[in-house]
Amino acid sequence: MNTLALIFRVLPVIQLLSELWIVYSFLNVVWKVTAHLLIRALATAIFLYLCPSVRVVFYNAVYFPLLSKARAVPSPSTGRNIFHGHYSDGKSIVDGVTSMAYAREALPRARLLRVSASFYPSARPWEVILPVSRDSVHQVLVSRAESFVRSISAYSILARIFGKGVLTTDSASAHDMMRSSLLPAFTQHNVVRLVPGFLEHTSKLIVSIENKLDHSNPTTSMHLEQPITRSLTDSTCQALVGDNFNLLEHPESMTATAFQRLLLGTAPARVIFHCTLKFTKWRDHDIVNDFVREAVNAKIALHNSKQKYEDASGSDGQHRNANIMSFLLEHDAPAWTADSFLEQFYSLLVMQSDTIGGVRRTLWYLTLYPEIQSRLRDEIRSTFPEGAASITSASDLTSLRFLDCVLKESLRLAPPRRNAVFRKAVKDVHIDGYRIPKGATVYVDAYMLNRLPSVWGPDASEFYPERWQQKESNTDTFTDEQNLMTFSKGPFSCIGEQVALLQMKAFLAGLVGTFSFESPEEDPMADKDNVYSAEKLKALLVARVPGW
Numbered sequence: 133m134n135t136l137a138l139i140f141r142v143l144p145v146i147q148l149l150s151e152l153w154i155v156y157s158f159l160n161v162v163w164k165v166t167a168h169l170l171i172r173a174l175a176t177a178i179f180l181y182l183c184p185s186v187r188v189v190f191y192n193a194v195y196f197p198l199l200s201k202a203r204a205v206p207s208p209s210t211g212r213n214i215f216h217g218h219y220s221d222g223k224s225i226v227d228g229v230t231s232m233a234y235a236r237e238a239l240p241r242a243r244l245l246r247v248s249a250s251f252y253p254s255a256r257p258w259e260v261i262l263p264v265s266r267d268s269v270h271q272v273l274v275s276r277a278e279s280f281v282r283s284i285s286a287y288s289i290l291a292r293i294f295g296k297g298v299l300t301t302d303s304a305s306a307h308d309m310m311r312s313s314l315l316p317a318f319t320q321h322n323v324v325r326l327v328p329g330f331l332e333h334t335s336k337l338i339v340s341i342e343n344k345l346d347h348s349n350p351t352t353s354m355h356l357e358q359p360i361t362r363s364l365t366d367s368t369c370q371a372l373v374g375d376n377f378n379l380l381e382h383p384e385s386m387t388a389t390a391f392q393r394l395l396l397g398t399a400p401a402r403v404i405f406h407c408t409l410k411f412t413k414w415r416d417h418d419i420v421n422d423f424v425r426e427a428v429n430a431k432i433a434l435h436n437s438k439q440k441y442e443d444a445s446g447s448d449g450q451h452r453n454a455n456i457m458s459f460l461l462e463h464d465a466p467a468w469t470a471d472s473f474l475e476q477f478y479s480l481l482v483m484q485s486d487t488i489g490g491v492r493r494t495l496w497y498l499t500l501y502p503e504i505q506s507r508l509r510d511e512i513r514s515t516f517p518e519g520a521a522s523i524t525s526a527s528d529l530t531s532l533r534f535l536d537c538v539l540k541e542s543l544r545l546a547p548p549r550r551n552a553v554f555r556k557a558v559k560d561v562h563i564d565g566y567r568i569p570k571g572a573t574v575y576v577d578a579y580m581l582n583r584l585p586s587v588w589g590p591d592a593s594e595f596y597p598e599r600w601q602q603k604e605s606n607t608d609t610f611t612d613e614q615n616l617m618t619f620s621k622g623p624f625s626c627i628g629e630q631v632a633l634l635q636m637k638a639f640l641a642g643l644v645g646t647f648s649f650e651s652p653e654e655d656p657m658a659d660k661d662n663v664y665s666a667e668k669l670k671a672l673l674v675a676r677v678p679g680w
């Protein structure tokens with residue numbers, strides 16, 4: 133082979149190698165540039181994510197005014213964070229100053245407002261649409277309810293721990309099914325049968341408070357938070373499955389301790405640990421589940437043996453062992469097993485904390501207004517002169533008209549579950565000429581709506597139980613239960629409203645009839661507009677009022 137032929141043979145190889153080198157260099161440059169860009173993008177994303185103030189500025193300066201699909205909905209000038217000043221430091225809760233400012237500014241002009249919400253000043257804000265008129269609220273919750281689902285972010289941790297029940301499911305069709313399967317247990321006929329159980333727990337609470345009174349002094353300073361919480365929890369649990377943890381009398385037992393750790397004092401670290409490491413077993417959860425399964429299986433066995441209840445009171449169909457589980461079995465036994473009830477059990481039980489809030493806040497108002505407290509006690513004692521034991525039924529409780537007014541007025545001004553009614557639009561909805569885009573969050577602010585002067589009259593922010601009596605006597609008044617947003621309205625509204633009202637009445641009738649409650653503060657009225665100071669009942673001065 134001559135030299136020329138050799139060169140011709142080697143040349144293509146050299147050419148190939150040089151082409152490969154060029155491609156390699158090109159890819160190398162592309163890779164470096166891409167990697168560089170990727171790393172920068174990632175770093176920026178991490179920076180933006182980690183640096184809340186940048187996100188807040190971006191949100192306020194760019195997203196909220198320019199990019200939001202709902203930007204046609206008017207937003208108020210008085211600051212945009214609906215929860216501003218509500219969770220001031222993540223612990224202490226102050227009142228709804230911002231929402232009331234919105235209400236004043238927006239009304240009577242606007243029916244919808246676009247505002248921001250973030251529970252902590254540095255947390256990422258999100259956009260919410262606020263219905264601020266009776267009509268727009270009604271459209272969101274009732275007449276256009278099919279265009280919205282409950283936004284469950286608030287309940288997503290519960291869903292992860294306790295599974296998806298009627299409160300925590302994120303599927304509209306599953307919610308519909310669960311709600312219709314539960315509703316038969318909550319008819320008026322059934323709910324009144326729960327009252328003897330509530331009254332029994334009330335008497336136990338009265339005895340426990342009485343035992344703690346210092347009889348050498350006219351009043352005893354007492355923390356009622358814990359006994360009330362324990363007693364109401366026992367009573368709700370009894371109403372749900374016909375058995376309870378006996379938290380009031382034996383708070384140290386294994387099941388009571390597990391229950392309290394799980395549902396009453398859940399430490400945040402524990403929740404995070406449990407939610408992030410799904411495979412971890414939470415012993416307390418197992419203990420509570422076993423307890424509920426056992427109680428439910430006992431009800432199923434009882435139902436199958438046709439011996440429905442041991443009827444303690446006899447003829448009127450009311451008895452202390454009536455419970456929601458048995459009502460469900462009476463209606464549709466095959467649908468219910470221990471496991472199918474367990475998920476609903478947590479959805480129902482979690483909400484009972486509101487009943488505790490309702491009793492607590494009513495007592496707080498009664499300490500602010502001692503003359504209302506005495507008037508209420510007079511009503512209870514004159515209607516039932518023989519003492520607390522002579523209150524035995526739901527009709528006894530409903531005969532206490534002033535108690536009804538006091539309770540409703542307290543639930544109006546200080547709704548226990550204020551930040552709970554969130555909806556997500558499942559499609560574009562037009563309300564009052566504004567488009568609520570698919571995916572938008574709507575927030576129904578019970579605190580604000582329960583205080584709108586256009587709805588409740590010029591004295592809307594005053595604690596004035598008589599307004600509910602005026603309604604009954606048909607005088608010109610704004611007061612109407614249809615406007616009370618405390619239990620929400622429509623297909624996602626509180627399923628336990630009637631249960632809660634009777635339970636709270638049973639406890640309040642017994643407590644206020646037996647004891648007097650006084651605030652230890654020098655000037656309790658100084659804090660009267662800050663309903664969230666009732667969040668935790670401080671020590672009250674308690675005395676046994678003789679003669680009952």
Ligand code: HEM
Nearest residue numbers: 298299483486487490549553619620624625626627628632
């Ligand atoms: C003062 C006491 C109570 C208050 C203020 C209250 C308030 C509420 C509110 C505001 C909602 C959300 C409604 C919505 O998203 O539109 C709700 C839902 C619910 N509540 Fe209550 N609640 C109370 C007591 C109870 C009790 C005692 C029970 C159980 C026996 C209960 C069971 C439920 C359930 C299961 C839901 C979810 C209903 C559904 O999604 O269909 N609540 N409650």
